[in-house]
Amino acid sequence: MSFAILRRGFLVCIAAMIAGLTAAHATGKQESEFGQLFNAPGVETTYYACIACHSEMIIAQQGLSRAHWAELLEWMVEEHGMPEIEEPDLTKILDYLSTHYNEDRPNFPKPNEAKP
Numbered sequence: 001m002s003f004a005i006l007r008r009g010f011l012v013c014i015a016a017m018i019a020g021l022t023a024a025h026a027t028g029k030q031e032s033e034f035g036q037l038f039n040a041p042g043v044e045t046t047y048y049a050c051i052a053c054h055s056e057m058i059i060a061q062q063g064l065s066r067a068h069w070a071e072l073l074e075w076m077v078e079e080h081g082m083p084e085i086e087e088p089d090l091t092k093i094l095d096y097l098s099t100h101y102n103e104d105r106p107n108f109p110k111p112n113e114a115k116p
């Protein structure tokens with residue numbers, strides 16, 4: 001009986017440790033000044049080109065190939081009045097998006113990291 005209680009205490013302890021680690025990880029991600037966007041080269045250019053009209057969350061939730069990102073940016077210019085992005089920024093942004101927000105969605109936001 002007392003053995004069972006000890007065992008349960010041990011499991012609760014492990015669970016608390018895992019929860020603590022997960023929380024620390026989530027906090028680390030949110031410290032970025034670029035909100036949900038993965039912090040890597042090109043993030044700053046992308047962030048400031050894109051958040052004038054909508055949250056960066058709309059970008060983080062997408063997963064597209066480079067060609068599809070290029071098409072989407074054309075659509076953003078034609079249909080939504082985004083000022084055309086000049087080189088070298090365009091390449092920087094497409095590199096950034098197709099590396100971190102490609103079809104495999106490596107940085108898809110997890111529910112507990114989403115902003116309200």
Ligand code: HEC
Nearest residue numbers: 049050051052053054058059062073076080081082083093
């Ligand atoms: C001039 C305003 C403007 C700028 C700047 C802008 N967008 Fe948008 N974007 C919009 C509008 C308007 C929508 C449609 C929003 C909606 O459906 O709620 C949209 C929607 C989107 C969507 C969602 C598309 C879908 O299929 O639902 C993505 C992804 C996106 N934008 C990415 C970007 C990226 C990346 C940039 C920066 C390179 C950017 N946007 C810059 C206006 C803009």
